[in-house]
Amino acid sequence: MFEELKALARGMWTTFRHLGRAKNTVMYPEQKRPVSERFRGRHKLYKYENGLERCIGCHLCAAACPSQAIYVGAAENDPKNPVSFGERYAQHFEINMLRCIFCGFCEEACPVEAIRLGPEYELADHTRESLVYTKPMLLEPEKFAPKRQFHADVDAHRGRVGGMPAGEKSVAGAPDGHRDTPTGARPSARKDIGG
Amino acid sequence: MSDLVELTIDGKKVSVPKGTLLVEAAKTVGIEIPVFCYHEKLKPVGACRMCLVEIEKMPRLQTACTTPVGPGMVVNTKTKGAVDGQQSVLELLLANHPLDCPICDKGGECPLQDNSFKSGGTTSRLAEPKRAKEKALPLSDTIVLDRERCILCYRCTRFQEEIPGDSAIVPLERGGESVIGTLTGESFDSPFSGNTVELCPVGALTSRQYRFRSRPWDLQHVPSVCSGCSVGCNVRLDVRDATILRVLARENKAIDDGWLCDTGRYQSLPPAITAAHAGPEGKNRRVRSPMVRVNGTLQKATFADAIARAAALLRSGKSAIALSARLTDEACQVAGAALRGAFPNTAIGFIEPVVSPWPVQGRIQNLAKVKRIVDLGCDPWHTLPILALWLRKATTAGAPLVVVGPDNGLWRDSKHWLKVGNDGLVAAAEALAAALAGKPATPEATAAAAALKGDGPAAVLLGAPFAGNARLRAAADAIAQALGVTAETGFRGAPLRAFNARGAANHAPELARTDVLAGSPQVVCSIGCDAPVVVPGGKAIVVTSGAVPDSAEVEVVLPLAHPYETTGHVTNLDGQRQALQAAGQRPADVRMDHELLQALANAAAVPAGGRA
Amino acid sequence: MSGAHTVDHANRQKVTLSAACRSAIQAEVAKYPKPRTALLPSLKLAQKEVGWLPPEVVAQVADLVGVSHAQAQELTTFYSMLHTEPHGRLHVEVCTQVPCGFMGGDRLVQQLEQGLGIAEGQTTPDGGVSLHKTVECMGACHRAPMCRVGDHYVESVREPADVQALCASLKAGKVPATAGTRNHDFHPAPAPAKVGASANYTPILLRHQPRTTQVSLAEYRAGGGYQALEKALRSMTPDAVTNVVKDANLRGRGGAAFSAGMKWSFVPKVPGPKYLVVNADESEPGTFKDRELMEVESHMLVEGMAIASFAIGCNEAFLYLRGEYVEAGERMRAAVAEAKAAGLLGKGVLGTNFDLEIHVFLGAGAYICGEETALLESLEGRRPMPRSRPPFPAVAGLYQRPTVVNNVETIVNVPHIVQNGADWYKAIGPNPKSAGPKIYCLSGAVNRPGNYELPLGATTFRELIENQGGGVRGGRKIKGVLPAGISAPIVPADKLDAKLDYEGVQAAGSMLGSASLIVIPDDVDIVRAATRMVEFFRHESCGKCTPCREGVAWLHKVLQRIEGGQGKTEDIDFLLSLSDRIAGKVLCALGDFATSPVKATIAHFRSEFIAAITGGRGASDDWSKRS
Structure with missing residues (x-):
């Protein structure tokens, strides 16, 4: 019987040995693990420095997507008021985040580096409809995407190495919470997030 | 057979009729020689040089599209020399071709892309700036030209010259500065211009209707029949999700020979049907749900309620049902039987003529082989365009065409044009008939009759708007007799334009009347008509695939499926019955014509005041 | 051709053609077997009146001729001499x-x-x-x-x-006063005392040299003219005429050197019209022989055309001159009128039952019209792009009818052959297989440039340059000679003892072609010369086939870069590789010829290209300082 107690004590000692040691547990959500440079999280549609959208509505991302998660509807640029550089822009751009497998093929396929996957992974929501991300949510997430996704350090993170090409600045700039929708912005498809 | 030629292509033995071009001969053994300028329906020119092949005993590479087979020829398409030829041509084409694939409508269905992948090199050696030319130049209301993308295969200009013969676009400038275009300030004006968009092997000529709407891999293809006129050209409807985006040609060697006119391509598909993401119902949007007038305004209603109201109205007083001749055979059958039975006191009939006073005999495809043609005020170029292309097959082979009447789109191809106004038509036709019978006539008629001498199959066309005139019909009969027109080898008739006139006449002959509104009805139900029939002070029931009508008399509006959204059958002008297949997803309450008429007939079975 | 599209069509007074111009156009339309042939001459008539061709005028011409507006614009924008913008008076x-x-x-x-x-x-x-x-x-x-x-x-x-x-x-707004069209009749004096090959040779074709005025009908007849025509019509059959020309081994003088008699014999004996088309398009740089023949010996050409037409059964012949040869065209028209008035043309020539009309037709500035099938397209009023062959013109040519196309110089040999016989002709020159006189056009850096007629093969490059040409200007050395205008490979200085006949020049690595010799002195930078020559082909390419249209422009762009000092070492081999992607793959010879200046100059003078590239120097000479 002493042998069994010794065996028990040895087993428990294996456990208690770890009591004082440093924990690997990450206390999410108060603590968040930093993601790698090439982490494939939520997509964002980017613009050029002069404010023109990069996306030219070419459908290559939709074609490359293995889950057919992307819908693109292209339209003609008004030469006096162009949205993108060139003849064509994406009037409608939707990604069904529930179908998306975050493989990054869309980013690889894009010929103009418009769509890129970023570090945000906190995308959970309550309804299927809310997870079909529309163009305003992808183009200006700080205005139109759900609040909780908004990482304070998203674009600062991107401004460093990786993600965006060197020298490129994010047009969105540093986050400072939600603002009222400025005049001229695309109407938000999401009336409930008060953008 | 003695006129078969034997040769070898890529080691495979080939045996084809004498005169076959190497490109076609190779296809018989499954070898696809890459081409751009070559097209089976156009004369080969050997311009693009894409099809260069090696032929033993010939020192230079030869173009397979201009070289006919020779006995014992040994042809190689995969040897180093031939491959070098193909890669050279592609490198040179791509040198100045803009990097437009992402924004170009042709991407995904582009022979230049396909050939580059199959036969091209993998790197670019270009260190010079690419040549810049005009982009997105509107050539007409329907076609946009991007001159940078054009690879100058000349398919479009050759098509316009050889098939319609109007040379509406041509190559301009010279050498590397060559572009396609028209006279400065003029637009690309031809009833067949849309075919050049299909012929263009790159995204140089594109359709404004379809511009940027989709990518080819997102499209479903639905075979159907063009609803533009009674020729019944076969079409392919391309659908993305729920919306029909474009109408393309689908070859039927007996009816359209692979071409489609602009009416079919662009006008038979109204914008209201193609509008993507249709917004709120406005003035020109199609009717999407049944409507009933309640307290002075039209309001949405259920289908059952609207149908019941319509039936009740039709039973309530002097009423008429005016049918268009665009309804399917099935709808006409329902109209002729069930509907008539359900509304015995209602005048039911077609609003337009469905029986030609001078019925069509003979097949459309006979027109290609006729040796003599007389056109009495018919002008197919403007009214039944594809028929004009068939006639041109005959005239370009030498058949004399005599045109009698006012402006006629085929004047260029006519040997004699007895130019008279509409009122001079009868006299001129009688003069021609007399001249053909050897009797004395006007000098023009005599000359025209002399040109028509000879034998062989013949065709006589009579303009439907004038066919009601008995004297004119008699003259047409005499001319047809003198020329020996038979139904087996020739063609005669005054074809009606309406989409399914012949089907209507076949399936609801009792309703073939033109006096359906004669008895001053108070309630008129128009079904599928271009313009809703409204009697001032009366009540109108409008069944339409168009916009909501805004007259105060309209009591009930029922949405009707467009023929492209309908599954059923139609009969074309020479009697061929063809199937329509519904494409896209119409809103739930938009019913097909035969369904709707059946529902109307059923609603009539309920006694007045009762619920459906 | 179009320029920079600077015309504001919206705010411009629109022009209507005068009644006189309209009836001139209608008369033109009535002249030809098919109305569309009149399209080019009609556009030129309209341009003469208006000064240029605005769109509404093009439309009016199109309506008068019976073609679509676009088809008229097709020609207006293709030809160099038709202008879609106004220019100075x-x-x-x-x-x-x-x-x-x-x-x-x-x-x-x-x-x-x-x-x-x-x-x-x-x-x-x-x-x-x-x-x-x-x-x-x-x-x-x-x-x-x-x-x-x-x-x-x-x-x-x-x-x-x-x-x-x-x-x-x-x-002062005046066209410079000219005698004819020239203000300087700088014609080379005859070679002093017959030297070399000309010692025992009296010219047959350019028999009146030095002379720039036209030989009249009377003068021509006094010298024995039109006797050959008489002999042919009265005592020979058409086949006999063809045979004597074939036996004489007369080779085409336009450059292809194909046996003329054999070409005539390809014409099938079928009913219906057949045509003779004489190619006077002469646009190859360095060539000016047909011009002198037409300006001076006009009747020799008329007689030759008449005999050739008789031989092939043609009753309607065309003389197609390049549009710039206005003077030659007017003189030929006058000669044709003179001949017709004397019963030598028209209905019943010389009282026989042979009818012949000759149309003198001018082009409007396009080198490609020298290619025979492009010439036929131009004559038909279409965009002059070469046709695929077969079928060859002898079987399906003008209006798809049997047609013989011959060069001017070829045809002017015909009366002499008919008059004097094949044996006589074959005795001219050392080689009976390539016999007869040849006119050598000599230009470039020689003291006496001009046309020199000598028996084929009787002289070498060097002898011609020294004896007839009076040596190189300034006593300089020769860098090379272009033997066939700019279309054949340059012959370097060490090969100048080659005989000037087809075989001799071929042995020297080039082609005799039309025998248009351009002498390039040693102080001309070959890089600039090559760039200028390729620019010609780029400008003249019709644009039909891909390799020529795209490739020649690319060659020129690279050469311009090297010429301007921006060349890279890999450019030289790239030029050769690109030339191989063009030559042998094109629809007509223009594309092949365009690569000659590139391949041959690099082959013989690669060091100059390297020098132009190294150090970014570019071409080393400034031609605006040369005279």
């Missing part, structure tokens, strides 16, 4: 192609710029004069430098006084 074009370019042409451009006070490409503020340089060659290489003022040639503008006189004339 006096339109000056200075030739800068090889050899004019390095024989004072580039210099003349600069002098005129200074004298007129405008830059090349511009018009004087009062609209009086517009100045352009061309790379086209106008067939006056022996009188370099030269320019055209409207339809008039102003040649040999060498001395400063000549330039001043020209400027003064232009500023």
Whole structure:
């Protein structure tokens, strides 16, 4: 019987040995693990420095997507008021985040580096409809995407190495919470997030 | 057979009729020689040089599209020399071709892309700036030209010259500065211009209707029949999700020979049907749900309620049902039987003529082989365009065409044009008939009759708007007799334009009347008509695939499926019955014509005041 | 051709053609077997009246001729001499192609710029004069430098006084006074005492040299003219005529050197019209023989055409001249009228039952019209692009009818062969298989450029240059000689003892072609010369086939870069590789010829290319300093 107690004590000692040691547990959500440079999280549609959208509505991302998660509807640029550089822009751009497998093929396929996957992974929501991300949510997430996704350090993170090409600045700039929708912005498809 | 030629292509033995071009001969053994300028329906020119092949005993590479087979020829398409030829041509084409694939409508269905992948090199050696030319130049209301993308295969200009013969676009400038275009300030004006968009092997000529709407891999293809006129050209409807985006040609060697006119391509598909993401119902949007007038305004209603109201109205007083001749055979059958039975006191009939006073005999495809043609005020170029292309097959082979009447789109191809106004038509036709019978006539008629001498199959066309005139019909009969027109080898008739006139006449002959509104009805139900029939002070029931009508008399509006959204059958002008297949997803309450008429007939079975 | 699209069509007064012009056009339409043939002449008539071709005028011409508006615009934008923009009342074009370019042409451009006070490409503020340089060659290489003022040639503008006189004339709004179209009859004096091959040879074709005035009908007949025609019509059958020409081994003188008699025998004996088309398009730089033949020995050509037409069964013949040869065209028209009045043309020639009409038809500036099937397209009023062959013109040519196309020089040999027989002809020159006289056009840096007629194969490059040409100007050394205009590989100085016949030049690595010899002196940078030559082909490419249209322009762009000092070492081999992607893959010979200046100059003078690239120096000579 002493042998069994010794065996028990040895087993428990294996456990208690770890009591004082440093924990690997990450206390999410108060603590968040930093993601790698090439982490494939939520997509964002980017613009050029002069404010023109990069996306030219070419459908290559939709074609490359293995889950057919992307819908693109292209339209003609008004030469006096162009949205993108060139003849064509994406009037409608939707990604069904529930179908998306975050493989990054869309980013690889894009010929103009418009769509890129970023570090945000906190995308959970309550309804299927809310997870079909529309163009305003992808183009200006700080205005139109759900609040909780908004990482304070998203674009600062991107401004460093990786993600965006060197020298490129994010047009969105540093986050400072939600603002009222400025005049001229695309109407938000999401009336409930008060953008 | 003695006129078969034997040769070898890529080691495979080939045996084809004498005169076959190497490109076609190779296809018989499954070898696809890459081409751009070559097209089976156009004369080969050997311009693009894409099809260069090696032929033993010939020192230079030869173009397979201009070289006919020779006995014992040994042809190689995969040897180093031939491959070098193909890669050279592609490198040179791509040198100045803009990097437009992402924004170009042709991407995904582009022979230049396909050939580059199959036969091209993998790197670019270009260190010079690419040549810049005009982009997105509107050539007409329907076609946009991007001159940078054009690879100058000349398919479009050759098509316009050889098939319609109007040379509406041509190559301009010279050498590397060559572009396609028209006279400065003029637009690309031809009833067949849309075919050049299909012929263009790159995204140089594109359709404004379809511009940027989709990518080819997102499209479903639905075979159907063009609803533009009674020729019944076969079409392919391309659908993305729920919306029909474009109408393309689908070859039927007996009816359209692979071409489609602009009416079919662009006008038979109204914008209201193609509008993507249709917004709120406005003035020109199609009717999407049944409507009933309640307290002075039209309001949405259920289908059952609207149908019941319509039936009740039709039973309530002097009423008429005016049918268009665009309804399917099935709808006409329902109209002729069930509907008539359900509304015995209602005048039911077609609003337009469905029986030609001078019925069509003979097949459309006979027109290609006729040796003599007389056109009495018919002008197919403007009214039944594809028929004009068939006639041109005959005239370009030498058949004399005599045109009698006012402006006629085929004047260029006519040997004699007895130019008279509409009122001079009868006299001129009688003069021609007399001249053909050897009797004395006007000098023009005599000359025209002399040109028509000879034998062989013949065709006589009579303009439907004038066919009601008995004297004119008699003259047409005499001319047809003198020329020996038979139904087996020739063609005669005054074809009606309406989409399914012949089907209507076949399936609801009792309703073939033109006096359906004669008895001053108070309630008129128009079904599928271009313009809703409204009697001032009366009540109108409008069944339409168009916009909501805004007259105060309209009591009930029922949405009707467009023929492209309908599954059923139609009969074309020479009697061929063809199937329509519904494409896209119409809103739930938009019913097909035969369904709707059946529902109307059923609603009539309920006694007045009762619920459906 | 179109320019920079600077015309504001919306805010411009629209032009209507006068009644006189309209009836002239209608008369033109009535002349030809098919109305569309009249399209080009009609556009030129309209342009003569209006000064240029605005769209509404093009539309009016199209309606009168019976073609679509677009089809008329197709021609208007293709030909160099048809203008879709207005230009100065006096339109000056200075030739800068090889050899004019390095024989004072580039210099003349600069002098005129200074004298007129405008830059090349511009018009004087009062609209009086517009100045352009061309790379086209106008067939006056022996009188370099030269320019055209409207339809008039102003040649040999060498001395400063000549330039001043020209400027003064232009500023006064006057076309420079000319005798004929020239203000300087700088014709080479005959070679002093017959030297070398000309010692025992009396010219048969250019028998009146030196002379620039036309030989009249009376004079021609007095010298034995039209006796051959009489002999053919009265005592020979058509086949007999063909056979004597075949036996004489007369080879085509336009460059292809195909047996003329054999070509005639390919014409099938079928009912219906057959046509003779004489190619006087002569646009190859360095070539000006047909011009002299037509301006002086006009009737020899008429007689030759008549005999050839008789031989092939043709009753309607066409003489197609390049549009710039206005003077030659007028003289030929006059000769045809003279002959017709004397019963030598028209219905019942010389009282026999042979009828013949000759149309004198002028083009409008397009080198490609020298290619026989493109010429036929031009004659049909279509965009002149070569056709795929087969079928060959002898079977399906003009209007798809059997047609023989021969060069001017070939045809003027015919009366002599018929008159004197095949054996006599074969005895001219050392080689009976390639017999007869050949006119050598000599230009470039020689003391006496001009046309020299000698028996084929009787002389070498060096002898011709020394004996007839009077040696190289300034006593300089020769870098190389282009034997067939700019279309054949350059023959370097060490091969100049090759015989000037088809076989001899082939053995030297080139082609005799039309025998248009351009002598390039050693102080001309070959890189610039090659660039200028390729520019010609780029400008003249019709645009039908991919390798020529895209490839030649690419070659030129690379050469321009090297010429301008931006070349890279890999460019040289790239030029050779690109040339191989073009040659042998094109629809007609223009594409092949365009690669000759590249391949041959790199092969023989690679060091000059390397020098141009190394250190970014570019081409080392300035042609605007040369004279």
